[in-house]
Amino acid sequence: MNTPKPKVLLIEDEKTIRRFVRAAVEEEGCSVIEAETMAGGLIEAGVQKPDLLILDLGLPDGNGIDLIRDLRGWSEVPVLILSARTQENDKIDALDAGADDYLTKPFSVGELRARVRALLRRRLRRGEAATPVVEFGDVVVDLSRRLVLRGGQAVHLTPIEYRLLSTLLGHPGKVLTQRNLLREIWGPSYVESSHYLRVYVGHLRQKLENDPTQPRHFLTETGVGYRFQP
Amino acid sequence: MLLTVLACATTTLVATPLLGYLDLANIVMLFLLTVLLVAITFGRGSAVLASVLGVLLFDIFFVPPRFSLAVENIQYLVTFAVMLITGLITGHLAAGLKQKAHEALTRELRTQALYDVARQLAGALSQAQVVEICHAFTQGQLAAESLILLPDDQGHPTVAMGSSPNCKIDPLLANIAEDSGKTVRNQELSNGYASLYLPLRASMRTRGVLAIAFPTEVVSLPDEQVALLEALASLIGIALERLHYVDVAQSTQLKMVSERLRSSILSALSHDLRTPLTALVGLADSLFLIKPTLPDTALETAQAMHEQAARLANLVGNLLDMARLNAGEITLRREWQPLEEVIGASIKLIESALVAHPVKVRLPADLPLLEFDAVLLERVFCNLLENAAKYAPPGSNIDIAAQPAGEFIEVSISDRGPGLADTDNDRMFDMFVRGDSVAGKPGTGLGLAICRAIVEAHGGTIRATNRPEGGASISFTLPRGTPPILEEESV
Numbered sequence: 001m002n003t004p005k006p007k008v009l010l011i012e013d014e015k016t017i018r019r020f021v022r023a024a025v026e027e028e029g030c031s032v033i034e035a036e037t038m039a040g041g042l043i044e045a046g047v048q049k050p051d052l053l054i055l056d057l058g059l060p061d062g063n064g065i066d067l068i069r070d071l072r073g074w075s076e077v078p079v080l081i082l083s084a085r086t087q088e089n090d091k092i093d094a095l096d097a098g099a100d101d102y103l104t105k106p107f108s109v110g111e112l113r114a115r116v117r118a119l120l121r122r123r124l125r126r127g128e129a130a131t132p133v134v135e136f137g138d139v140v141v142d143l144s145r146r147l148v149l150r151g152g153q154a155v156h157l158t159p160i161e162y163r164l165l166s167t168l169l170g171h172p173g174k175v176l177t178q179r180n181l182l183r184e185i186w187g188p189s190y191v192e193s194s195h196y197l198r199v200y201v202g203h204l205r206q207k208l209e210n211d212p213t214q215p216r217h218f219l220t221e222t223g224v225g226y227r228f229q230p
Numbered sequence: 231m232l233l234t235v236l237a238c239a240t241t242t243l244v245a246t247p248l249l250g251y252l253d254l255a256n257i258v259m260l261f262l263l264t265v266l267l268v269a270i271t272f273g274r275g276s277a278v279l280a281s282v283l284g285v286l287l288f289d290i291f292f293v294p295p296r297f298s299l300a301v302e303n304i305q306y307l308v309t310f311a312v313m314l315i316t317g318l319i320t321g322h323l324a325a326g327l328k329q330k331a332h333e334a335l336t337r338e339l340r341t342q343a344l345y346d347v348a349r350q351l352a353g354a355l356s357q358a359q360v361v362e363i364c365h366a367f368t369q370g371q372l373a374a375e376s377l378i379l380l381p382d383d384q385g386h387p388t389v390a391m392g393s394s395p396n397c398k399i400d401p402l403l404a405n406i407a408e409d410s411g412k413t414v415r416n417q418e419l420s421n422g423y424a425s426l427y428l429p430l431r432a433s434m435r436t437r438g439v440l441a442i443a444f445p446t447e448v449v450s451l452p453d454e455q456v457a458l459l460e461a462l463a464s465l466i467g468i469a470l471e472r473l474h475y476v477d478v479a480q481s482t483q484l485k486m487v488s489e490r491l492r493s494s495i496l497s498a499l500s501h502d503l504r505t506p507l508t509a510l511v512g513l514a515d516s517l518f519l520i521k522p523t524l525p526d527t528a529l530e531t532a533q534a535m536h537e538q539a540a541r542l543a544n545l546v547g548n549l550l551d552m553a554r555l556n557a558g559e560i561t562l563r564r565e566w567q568p569l570e571e572v573i574g575a576s577i578k579l580i581e582s583a584l585v586a587h588p589v590k591v592r593l594p595a596d597l598p599l600l601e602f603d604a605v606l607l608e609r610v611f612c613n614l615l616e617n618a619a620k621y622a623p624p625g626s627n628i629d630i631a632a633q634p635a636g637e638f639i640e641v642s643i644s645d646r647g648p649g650l651a652d653t654d655n656d657r658m659f660d661m662f663v664r665g666d667s668v669a670g671k672p673g674t675g676l677g678l679a680i681c682r683a684i685v686e687a688h689g690g691t692i693r694a695t696n697r698p699e700g701g702a703s704i705s706f707t708l709p710r711g712t713p714p715i716l717e718e719e720s721v
Contacts, residue, residue: 016509019513084500110515198599202570214591
């Protein structure tokens with residue numbers, strides 16, 4: 001076991017926050033590169049080629065959303081957003097621009113470590129051959145045979161339900177914005193008809209969750225979108 | 231009249247000496263000339279008189295036998311007839327021409343006055359100015375009193391602008407004019423009552439009524455004057471509409487500026503307050519990462535620091551929310567969505583506060599989609615669930631239920647705690663008010679106030695009761711509205 005340590009680039013202007021984030025990320029067995037500004041962060045991202053980027057949205061020298069757009073032009077590195085703002089719009093913009101996940105300040109070290117772990121794991125898995133079978137709870141989905149089993153019993157899904165399910169399964173742990181999902185599954189003319197998405201997520205929960213009112217796998221990020229939690 | 235007679239007499243006197251030299255036919259010409267001049271000078275009536283007089287005088291003084299109406303030669307009857315007819319027609323045409331010229335002049339003056347009014351109205355900056363301009367016009371052009379009536383809150387044109395003590399209003403006629411958008415005339419009203427009501431029509435809607443009271447001596451009103459007043463009314467209507475939109479634009483701009491300022495202050499405040507709290511929470515947590523592990527007492531202190539900082543962050547969140555809600559007009563991001571989703575998200579969000587209190591959700595299967603702002607409603611559920619978890623004994627259930635209630639859906643969150651000592655609803659939902667029984671429990675009394683602000687912003691109500699079987703229950707309503715139609719999937 002001699003894999004190189006994953007590199008995490010942390011772009012955050014507050015020194016004290018950098019300090020504990022670094023401690024938490026190092027605890028996950030990563031090496032940390034720090035940057036204080038957007039310009040500096042973009043250069044480090046190009047030079048160091050990190051495995052994960054942790055980005056504060058409120059940087060003094062520019063909007064973090066622009067950085068994500070720039071970055072996405074040439075890199076697929078996972079991006080975790082730290083946002084001090086409660087406004088959902090900023091998160092949605094960042095996620096639509098290509099960010100993978102977000103944490104709202106204040107957050108605990110435990111939450112941070114969990115998110116970092118999930119994002120790094122996803123990056124590793126990307127290298128492996130994609131497996132057509134996804135399992136969560138008592139549900140098994142065989143994407144190659146379009147088969148959904150729950151507790152061994154076949155579950156009937158409508159075409160849209162199946163497409164929604166496979167889209168969500170394709171991005172485990174990632175927050176998918178409503179706009180994103182609507183465009184992907186219903187098409188561009190439906191991006192304002194969010195009730196469709198909500199009703200169909202409800203159908204999936206009815207069919208695949210033990211308690212649809214308290215879902216464990218198809219999670220709502222209120223005001224933002226949905227996340228599939230394996 | 232006298233002058234006409236005089237003119238004919240003069241013609242006779244002038245022509246008499248010429249009788250020896252001129253043919254009778256030429257003397258007829260002199261009379262016709264007189265008729266023409268009279269017609270131009272005095273108008274149609276005088277011209278008729280001059281024609282008849284001319285024929286008589288010609289007959290008496292010039293046609294033989296002279297000084298008698300008798301006629302020697304029957305041929306002269308033709309002369310008389312031609313003379314009379316020519317005189318009448320000439321007089322008529324000449325008089326008509328004169329009247330036309332006069333009317334044209336009057337019309338031009340009025341048109342000019344209307345142009346002036348249009349120009350003045352275009353520059354008017356206030357309704358008072360419009361009223362003044364209108365009043366000056368009706369006074370100057372028609373010697374009439376005018377009053378502009380603007381619609382009140384119910385849309386009836388009752389609010390009188392300007393002061394015209396001699397112009398009394400019949401509200402019924404004003405209403406008819408406003409509603410029908412047509413001019414209403416009533417000649418029978420007198421002694422100071424307005425007899426003409428013109429709607430102030432503009433492109434978007436009728437902006438009020440212009441009432442005109444004519445002096446008592448004016449008996450009937452020519453159509454042409456009504457047309458003039460209608461033109462005036464539409465000019466005023468357009469001016470009032472322009473002023474209305476100037477007002478709207480100004481207040482919108484003002485609102486936008488203050489909205490932007492408020493939200494930038496709040497988000498700066500939010501950033502500045504949350505950043506140190508984030509550092510505090512994170513640094514307290516990072517004490518657990520130190521190797522070798524710190525002694526238990528130090529870790530307990532670190533845990534307490536984390537909890538206090540998190541509570542402070544929660545309080546800051548509540549205060550900022552309240553500031554945002556209290557600042558007035560909150561913009562709701564309303565979307566149609568199932569209630570169960572926001573309930574699930576809320577439970578997930580405050581999972582850690584609910585470990586000792588299983589939440590049981592019971593929703594009717596046919597619960598329709600509701601239109602609400604999910605982020606704000608999540609706040610309501612979180613606050614109510616946190617409250618319930620705070621007061622109910624560990625291990626007891628919290629119940630969430632919903633049922634239709636007329637035009638609303640009623641949602642209730644009930645616990646099995648000690649219940650409310652005082653269900654004085656209004657006071658309970660006020661800011662910073664805390665129940666007497668809660669001393670010793672942490673809290674600020676902001677939670678319920680925020681819930682009320684959010685629910686009321688959605689058009690619902692919130693109330694607190696004690697359940698008959700014990701425990702407190704907070705229920706709120708949300709309007710059902712008309713959910714959008716969902717196209718069924720073709721399978």
